[in-house]
Structures are given as C-alpha cells and as structure tokens.
C-alpha cells in the first residue's frame with residue numbers, strides 16, 4: 001500500500017519535473033504550500049455547551065489564479081490532508097487549463113452528529129473565521145461533508161459580512177443561489193468523455209465491459225452515461241458490498257435498488273461480488289471511483305482490465321501502477337479523469353462574475369470541449385516524451401505553472 005498521499009505527490013513532482021526539465025526554483029515553490037491557516041470555530045451547541053472545532057485552509061499555489069476549492073468536514077480532518085489535497089488541486093487546475101490556483105481545507109467534525117442548526121452555525125463560523133476570502137482570493141467549494149446547502153450558507157454569511165453580493169466567491173452552490181447547472185454530475189460526465197475518447201483511440205468495442213468500484217456521485221453518473229453509450233456494466237461495488245453479472249447490469253435499475261435499500265448489494269439477477277472481485281474481474285474498463293490506494297503491489301497483478309480510469313483521487317499506488325504498466329494496462333490519471341468538477345466550478349465562477357447563467361447544454365458542451373482538450377494534450381505529451389499518461393498530464397501542468405511563475409518574476 002502507499003504511504004502518505006502528500007509524499008506520493010512530491011515523488012511525482014520530482015520525477016516529472018526531472019523529465020520535463022522544470023527549473024529547480026519552480027519545484028522549490030511547489031514543495032510546500034504558499035500559506036496555511038489553522039483556526040478554531042466556537043459553536044454553541046443545542047444543549048448549551050460551547051464546542052470548539054478545529055479548521056484548516058491551505059493556499060497551495062496561486063501562480064495560475066485565485067485559490068479555489070474543497071472544504072471537507074470529516075472527523076479526522078487535519079493539515080496534512082489539506083496540504084496534500086491542495087497540491088493535487090494545483091496540478092488538476094493546471095491539467096484542465098483552469099485559471100485558478102489550488103487550495104483545500106476543512107473542519108474536524110462529524111456532520112452526522114450535529115443538528116441542522118449546529119451544522120449551519122459551524123459552516124457560517126468557517127466563513128466568518130476564514131482569514132482570506134473572496135472571488136479574487138480564495139473560493140471555497142464542496143467536498144466530503146459539504147454540499148449545495150452548506151455552500152449557500154457560506155455565500156449568505158460572506159455577503160452579510162461584506163455587505164454586498166459576491167456569488168463568485170463560493171462554488172458548488174445550488175442553482176437557486178447562483179450555482180451552475182451540471183454541478184453534481186460534472187465529474188461523472190468528464191470521466192465519461194475521457195473513457196469514450198480513449199476507447200476510440202485504443203479500438204475498444206462499442207459494447208466494452210466495465211467494472212465500477214464506487215456508486216456515488218461520480219461512479220453512478222459515469223456508469224449511466226456509459227450504459228447509454230452501449231457499454232456493458234458487469235460489476236459494481238460500494239462500501240457495503242458488490243454485485244456482478246457478465247451479461248450486464250442495468251445501471252438505472254441498480255440505482256433504483258440502491259436508493260431503496262441503501263446499497264448495490266442484493267440487486268436481483270446478479271451474483272454477490274467482494275471488493276477484490278470487482279477490481280479483478282475480466283473487463284475492458286476498470287473504474288475505481290471510491291477511495292484512494294485500492295490498487296497496490298498486493299493486487300495489481302490480478303487486475304484483468306485493458307484500461308484503468310482513476311476517478312477517485314489516488315486509487316492506484318505508485319508500486320501498483322508500475323505493475324499495471326508492466327502488464328500493458330493503459331492507466332489514465334486522476335488529475336485528468338476527475339477534473340470535470342474543477343472545470344465546472346471554474347464555469348460557475350465565470351457565470352457569477354458575468355451575471356450570465358448558462359443552460360445545462362451549454363455547460364455540458366463547454367465541459368466536453370475543455371476536458372477533451374486536456375485529454376488530447378495529455379496523450380500528445382505522453383507519446384512525444386515516451387512516458388506514461390500520468391507523467392504526460394503532470395508535465396503539462398508543471399510547464400504551465402512554471403511559465404506563470406516565470407512571467408510573474410518568481411523564478
């Protein structure tokens with residue numbers, strides 16, 4: 001299994017900076033965050049107690065633009081997580097051609113243990129105490145534990161503090177509060193476009209077999225689009241278990257079953273599959289869309305797919321990747337495959353800054369165009385430099401960041 005995700009990202013930074021000839025001074029900037037804030041949020045609880053919550057925000061690198069994205073509310077949130085994810089967002093924005101820097105933050109709390117009033121007070125407290133904020137500085141978005149409702153509270157709090165409207169300062173808002181269409185589905189759509197293009201490139205049959213780990217926002221939407229395009233979904237898992245049927249599983253009916261029962265497990269007409277079955281089943285496309293480090297040195301040799309699409313962040317460890325590449329499996333990296341939501345978040349900010357809100361088809365078409373550009377650039381660089389697709393994506397990102405740093409006189 002891998003070590004710490006930040007260490008893994010630093011390894012990728014150093015190895016790709018070397019092959020791309022990135023100037024050492026640019027690498028120095030990227031070895032740590034530009035700034036990091038740790039602060040407390042006091043909340044008066046429903047029973048009268050005062051509880052103190054710890055909060056974190058990292059501005060990793062803003063060479064390409066204002067800091068943007070993710071506030072995670074989980075019981076084990078810490079600065080290391082914010083740092084690792086902030087670095088990832090920096091690279092992801094650069095891969096996606098998004099004029100934004102990378103950031104991440106969060107609150108150490110368990111939302112399931114808070115009443116609605118307590119949660120609202122916590123989220124509003126985050127915005128009140130956040131030291132630097134605004135559309136041109138730091139634009140918090142949603143992540144685990146945050147969603148449209150929390151983002152609308154954030155916006156409302158910020159506007160009350162400032163005394164003027166500022167919808168571009170918060171992302172992932174509902175459309176009723178100046179959000180964008182396709183916000184929830186963006187990553188699944190983006191992953192689908194990447195798979196479709198890659199399948200065409202490597203000559204995969206139209207009814208290619210797909211195995212899907214994770215049936216949430218990303219996995220379910222990508223699975224639905226793939227099925228509509230003629231792919232056969234043969235295995236699906238979630239945290240509670242998995243199912244398979246080599247003749248194909250109707251993803252929409254599976255979705256209804258999941259909404260009814262809370263899990264994909266027990267879906268009629270399928271057999272039970274373990275977590276490892278879903279990763280090792282013979283298929284054309286394997287999509288890990290759940291959590292990190294699920295394919296590693298211990299199981300990579302058993303992966304029986306032609307193409308691995310990293311929808312989760314870091315689902316394949318570096319030693320697992322070496323084994324997959326050695327077996328001739330094509331692997332498309334997280335910083336490309338799941339950049340869809342970052343792209344649509346950038347669109348959300350643009351819409352809010354211009355006060356012109358696009359219809360769903362416009363957002364979808366612009367997302368498709370933008371992610372396919374990133375896909376084409378990744379493939380071209382990887383082929384030109386004779387390196388893997390992860391390296392191809394990172395080389396493009398590092399070159400963009402280096403150019404911005406040089407233009408600004410940082411290096």
Ligand code: NAD
Nearest residue numbers: 187214215216217218238239289290291311312313338341
């Ligand atoms: P989600 O919470 O909606 O769904 C996660 C799914 O994974 C659920 O079906 C859950 O049951 C399953 N799961 C969790 N742990 C599992 C395990 N150990 N084994 C098998 N299944 C497991 O999350 P999501 O929004 O779909 O995100 C999925 C992944 O993609 C996460 O790693 C997330 O960080 C990453 N990601 C998401 C977005 C986005 O826009 N939602 C963007 C970039 C990256």
